[in-house]
Amino acid sequence: MIIVKPLTGIDIAIINSAWQDAFKDYPVSWTKTDIEKMLVRRGYVPELSFGAFEGDELVSFTLNCVGEYDGMLSAYDTGTGTRPAFRGRSLAARIFHAAEPFLKQQNIKQYILDVMQDNTNAIAVYKKQGLQITREFNYFVLPADELHLPDKALSEGYQVKEIEFPGREIMQHMWDFHPAWQNSIESVLRVPADIKYIGAFAGDTLAGYGITAYESGDITQIAVDQGHRRQGIGTAILRAMLALNTAPRVKAIATDVDCASINLFLEACGLPRKGCLYEMIKELDPQTSFQL
Secondary structure, eight states, X not given: OEEEEEOTTOOHHHHHHHHHHHTTTSSSOOOHHHHHHHHHHHTBOGGGOXXXXXXXXXXXXXXXXXXXXXXXXXXXXXXXXXXGGGTTSOHHHHHHHHHHHHHHHTTOOEEEEEEETTOHHHHHHHHHTTOEEEEXXXXXXXXXXXXXXXXXXXXXXXXXXXXXXXXXXXXXXXXSSOOOGGGSXXXXXXXXXXXXXXXXXXXXXXXXXXXXXXXXXXXXXXXXXXXXXXXXXXXHXXXXXXXXXXXXXXXEEEEETTOHHHHHHHHHTTOOEEEEEEEEEEEOOTTOOOOO
């Protein structure tokens, strides 16, 4: 008999086992440490996350995170997965249905997730629950030792160095698109020890910055002020970020498909696009429910 219940008190080793089985065919892999750090960074709340159990075995799960997104208290599904042997039983839908009243009780206004564009079965399930596609993201991945940046010089008068958190307002001023949940300011501030910042300066003025989760190879954010572009700043920032990288791969996950500047930049730097994700959102209206 399969029982759906909150993941309160469930050890990370149990979650890791289910995760590895559910996502063993994905193009990106995670270690147990990667998963632990990812959950902290994204704001994981076990009490608002649910799993389907057969006996003591976690066979399906949704790991929910909570934080502010676009000015609203939101929940983010950082991972929904089902072990292959238990697929086809509508377990993800049962988990959504179980989670909904708990999310609403916490005054959460919207539910967000990212899903691989070619995962048509999952997309169909999410649409049935009332989630709608809101944005499309690219993702880029390459072994670190295969990435060779173009020999582009930084213009005279600029310098690049490691810095502290530069401040929300100045960062937002440089954005060409709003970062996805996993790359948001809120997410990086949750794990200060895992994040490093690179700044490019014209005198005392910050002209661009980069954020890297250097132990996992994440290019989390990179942006250059409009008035300082085409000076080699982006390439110089990325080069400094790669010098800090200790992971076997480099990846930029969830860059907005409609933002030509970031996607063309990453491709020009030799980082190949590997695929696309959809961002999907459902407003949590107190009068509506997820459907089984």
